Amino acid sequence: MKSFTYERATSVEAATKAAAAHDAARFIAGGTNLLDLMKLEIETPTHLIDVNTLGLDTIEATSEGGLRIGALVRNSDLAADERVRRDYGLLSRALLAGASGQLRNKATTAGNLLQRTRCPYFYDTNQPCNKRQPGSGCSAIDGFSRQLGIVGISSSCIATHPSDMAIAMRVLDAVVETVGSDGAKRSIPIADFHRLPGDTPHIETELKKGEIITAVVLPKPIGGKQIYRKVRDRASYAFALISVGAVIQPDGTGRVAVGGVAHKPWRLDAADEDLPSGAGRVTRRLLLDAQPTEHNAYKVKLVERTLGAVLAEAKG
């Protein structure tokens, strides 16, 4: 871990200004992913801005009937919130499927969205990785890729986004609220928040330098059966091989997003429209352009079967 200076932010404005003023500053909240990466010198900030002092840790009703979730609301608190459990069960389920009790007690809503990939080559600084070191190449494509991406990938990167929570947020059409270093506020739909790797896999989100997430807003509840199904080798405390998040209405219509297959939560309007036609058709839509490797080809069938189980559960 490289040395860094440290400050506790006193306001959102001060935090964004400080971030803009340093060449390599990072906000730190829970720290559960950032510190992990700093120890390996995958992240090397020279200045840390502790944002835990900013408040931003409440969940409030919006005038539109939804919820505004403060950026610093801990994963465990968000999952346990009565309104979330009642109206956005998918979100609770996704959060509880992730990490461990200890990590969820620290990890925040914003930090969860900003998690970086768990690709083992990204994590090993001896190996080429375009995400870690642009232009160095991708070792994963012809390496060990069992848990990596199959769709929306590029010849530069086949990493996946590891978040469970983000899958639920995507299905629920959450909106990410930010404040820029110039004080400008933005509302970024979750669909646009994460980027595909293309030839710049090191740029993962739409956030600009110094911009900070202040909240994630959920639109008003959409009801339906809300199901999050995470598939993994061991029964807990593991990243998803794939996951399926869905909200299915009594008439069979609904929304679905898939995790563990792409650089971002994977959801397509056309696939949603096909939900009444069953898992096979939806999967073919979702994974139309899939280019799996020999190691992760199983994910295509796994998505279809898991989605089938989810739809059956929704019906049952």
Next chain:
Amino acid sequence: MKFDTPATENPIDRMTVVGKPIERIDGQMKTTGRAKYAYEWHDDAMPYAYGYPLGAAIAKGRIRAMDVSAAAQAPGVITIVTSDSMPDLKKAKRNTAKLFGGKDIHHYHQAVAVVVAETFEQARAAAHLIKVDYEEGKGAFDLEASMESARKPEDGEPDSAAGDFASAFDAATVQFDQTYTTPDQSHAMMEPHASIAAWDGDALTVWTSSQMIDWWRSDLATALDMDKEKIHIMSPFIGGGFGAKLFLRSDAVLAALAARAARRPVKVALPRPFLMNNTTHRPATIQRIRIGAGQDGKITAIAHESWSGDLEGGGPETAVQQTRLLYAGANRMTATRLAVLDLPEGNAMRAPGEAPGLMALEVAMDEMAEKLGQDPVAFRILNDTQVDPEKPEKAFSHRDLVGCMKLGAERFGWDKRSTRPGSVRDGDWLVGMGVAAAFRNNMVMASGARIKLDREGILTVETDMTDIGTGSYTIIAQTAAEMLGLPLDRVAVNLGDSRFPVSSGSGGQWGGNSATAGVYAACVKMREAIAQSLGFNAESIDFADGMVISGDRRVPLADAVREAPLIVEDTIEYGDISEEQQQSTFGAHFVEVGVDIATGEVRIRRMLAVCAAGRILNPMTARSQVIGAMTMGVGGALSEELAVDKKRGFFVNHDLAGYEVPVHADIPHQEVIFMDETDPMSSPMKAKGVGELGLCGVAAAINNAVYNATGIRVRNYPVTLDKLIGALPQIS
């Protein structure tokens, strides 16, 4: 004491303390965080610095140059020791990969430098500033591709044969021939390798985490080219080993070199992401098994061949071992082949040989039983043998595989198993049961102990035996208490220190029996010394309730101590007795699994182990050994695999997120039954080991249960859902 005739009645047979489920005597220290592990020794008068290792970035090649200028200038840096600035350290015969020194790189993350700084944070940051220029060489990393070049190893007994396998197999009515693979696995003990080294002139003190104190002391002396007597090793608590800490590792060498260079004590722990490629692992295997039998199910021919790889000069995974002894059959052969691979060193991990060997053999037996239309339990019982089938003149000292199988089947409800695979459904789960035999040879090792009786009547046992979680502290205290008729609170136990008599150490499941036998021997001497001191006749003396009893005389034990404490020392040594009969341990594993019909996720529903392993010295700690091994077996069956990057030559998933060991949610309540038996051929304790037996066969039982649940036979471990998903039944 020389053990060369079968044990007769002795004080241990009273079983007033031995054989009781006694709580660990180190339990309060462990549960309150007071037990000190290697990295945790602290003394205000010992101003240690922090060492942080750097590992090679390539799998094979040579260091062209190292630039440490930036690192040396970094804040807090005291010194940097680099590999290229010194010749290869002399390697002890127990190590295959070199631990440090020289320019040649033999495997990924081989240690190439250690940075010493005032703080841990400074040392870690500075290590990242070292620039190494490598000349990359070509290596072999793919076992399957290297099978052709594999050779018969020179050491040990790689091959064996009896009768005429080829003809008998050809003639067999029912023939079976399959190939299985097991992956590289990591010990993944919770405490990383760690050492603190401190020099005092030419004398060296090392606090470390070692299963085998005397091996480490000898091998460190070799590496540092110094007198063994000048090295003091301490390892009183070990945060797990499973074989990873049998042999000297780089943490101790780096700490010693760094402390010498820094001229102050240095502590080094191997960072977790560095550990899996820097140290040893259980090597992957490819195993071919052929079985021939008559329609009656009697095996007439059996062959087991195994291929594994290791660095030049290394050894094979002896996966065929159990097949020489487990089942009857007049015509048989085994063969072991070793390829040179440039992956990190392959070496012993819990039940080396049998653990991966049974992963294959016990699935083959399941497949053969099905082919014969026989019940898997009945098929194994039918082919039991009471003699070494390769050397029929050699009987087993005690063998109750059949008893384990029968009792296990009854307790587990084996009769409720459906013989039709894929036919039992419980909601979204396909449910199946599997069985496998457990087998592990019983090894005995010379083991010494020193015993002191003081005027307060406190008996102190000192031996360099280690407790790696096995319960050594407790069973040694039980042994001494039984022998001297003392309550446990009058016994103190000191372990893991090279100033104490050399013991068996912990490995190969020999530790429990051997080390307590060493304590037994010393206790016999102590009984004699007490008798002599009191003027009692040693032949007719008894020890009970803290008293020495001779006829109608009863004297407190402490009365035997005059001025100085009584101190005796002895070592148990084994004559040819261990060769006269075949000593092994046996068991049966029964498992019920559920397989998610949609995803293929496999989850364990029930587990039972029945073990026949001689006298059980402490049923509580022995049971823990077995449930722990069963848990490791779940990992071996379902998730554990060091993924090899065959192009770059390293284990890719080298941390505890990527290498998935079982978690709480994977493990149901586990049942263990010990057969009530003793083995007088093993030692005066009449005990054998269970720590490895508990692992042997577990993965196969799980795999067989998956087959029973789904009808899908997976012959390449681990049994992950990607290997099932294509063949699972259609779901609506």
Next chain:
Amino acid sequence: MASAATVAASGVASKARAQQAEVPAGAKIGIPAGETSSVSFKVNGQDQTLSVDNRTTLLDALREHLHLTGTKKGCDHGQCGACTVMVDGRRINSCLSLAIMHEGDEVVTIEGLGEPGKLHPMQAAFVKHDGYQCGYCTPGQICSSVAVLEEIKAGMPSHVTGDLTAKVAFSLEEIRERMSGNLCRCGAYSNIVDAIADVAGRPA
């Protein structure tokens, strides 16, 4: 059966103590200004003020600065749970938290739960049920267990909770899921769950 037999391992004397520090000339001990901070927090009820390198984790502050080595470093990356402590009543991985971010916090470690002869009920249950082997993950398991029972009491749901809107009930399945962030390679899980169930007053 309880036992008071002793493990006398802690009394080992060391010749190395006599060795004096000799810091070679030129060694750079200082850390640049701005890269250290002072932090005050309570550990096991005691006020502590430390001046630490900004990079120091809470785990290393406990182990290397306060010599509270009961909290273990198993992986240093949030992948094993051996470093679990409670901060303001919530369990966290102390390896993934900077010491300087705990100003004013109340930290409870395994040493603060109980001591030999005066065990916390959970520590006593681990001894009774042999819920450990090598002992290295044990402090983390125990800290986690204590917190898990509180979390269930507080109605926090888990991955295996059936109905998210109903009151959370104790079950062995709940314990297993919630304890899954604490790896035990010795494989004492079955016994650990028995110990926790014992403390919770439920049959294992």
